[in-house]
Amino acid sequence: AVQLENGNMENWTQTKVYGGNGTYSTAIYCDYCTNWNTRNTKTTNGASSASGFNNYGLDWRWHSGTVSTSDASLGSAAAEISTLAFYNDKFVGSAGSRSNVYSKYVAGNGTAYVGYLFLGSYDLSNDAYNLGVEHSDRPVSLSFDYKYVPVATDKCIVSAYIYDVNHNVIASIDTFNSSAQVDYLTMTLSFNYANIASKAAYIGVLFQSGTDTAISNMHQVEGSYNSTPFVHDRVVGSVLKIDNVVLNYE
Numbered sequence: 001a002v003q004l005e006n007g008n009m010e011n012w013t014q015t016k017v018y019g020g021n022g023t024y025s026t027a028i029y030c031d032y033c034t035n036w037n038t039r040n041t042k043t044t045n046g047a048s049s050a051s052g053f054n055n056y057g058l059d060w061r062w063h064s065g066t067v068s069t070s071d072a073s074l075g076s077a078a079a080e081i082s083t084l085a086f087y088n089d090k091f092v093g094s095a096g097s098r099s100n101v102y103s104k105y106v107a108g109n110g111t112a113y114v115g116y117l118f119l120g121s122y123d124l125s126n127d128a129y130n131l132g133v134e135h136s137d138r139p140v141s142l143s144f145d146y147k148y149v150p151v152a153t154d155k156c157i158v159s160a161y162i163y164d165v166n167h168n169v170i171a172s173i174d175t176f177n178s179s180a181q182v183d184y185l186t187m188t189l190s191f192n193y194a195n196i197a198s199k200a201a202y203i204g205v206l207f208q209s210g211t212d213t214a215i216s217n218m219h220q221v222e223g224s225y226n227s228t229p230f231v232h233d234r235v236v237g238s239v240l241k242i243d244n245v246v247l248n249y250e
Helices: 100-106
Strands: 012-018 028-033 066-069 078-087 110-113 116-118 120-123 128-131 141-149 156-163 169-172 176-178 181-190 202-208 219-221 234-248
Touching: 028 066, 078 100, 078 116, 078 202, 100 219, 100 234, 110 234, 116 128, 128 202, 141 156, 141 202, 156 181, 176 181, 181 234, 202 234
Parallel strands: none
Antiparallel strands: 012 028, 066 078, 078 110, 078 234, 116 202, 120 128, 141 181, 141 234, 156 169, 156 176, 156 202, 219 234
């Protein structure tokens, strides 16, 4: 009855993608959740090319969509999975007023990405994931704690699968969707076994911040730097927090 490694979301690491250049340009990090995968290599891709005052490193241009948060249901950390929008072009000079980050730059020339946390592999070249890590036991259900702040009518997505050695699905949960959830709530979802004869070889679990990528539904979150170009501000959509992911065997 093996549990998922780092199901408590306590273990994280970072890679510095860009070192920053003083107060006008921030360091950019790609965050990693041990044993789990994310879309962070996509949403921080290109930050390494930022250079000085001709191309600032800004969180509203690159940022990890899935990060560690101290707002946890158990322990000291949980996963925060956000839909984020980013300005598409180089940034040079002054942003002017703080509201320009959203209204002039990101809303006018931005791209939004939903956030993922999953068990499996990620292909940066295709911006695609494949679910499944080695797991030979057959759980009865999946439990997790979650809270959710969506934009508009957005809903988060949770799915899970058990595969055989040939990556055929032998069990799955009914895909879970939720609207707003203010406080952490424990959810338990049963696996439905369509094939009781095949041995389990892999398990895939996916948590997704939602599907709404309309920048008009998103809002600007102010960071700690209060002068142009507001390097730590972000444009944020739906936010899903996940903790205490457990496999149940009876």
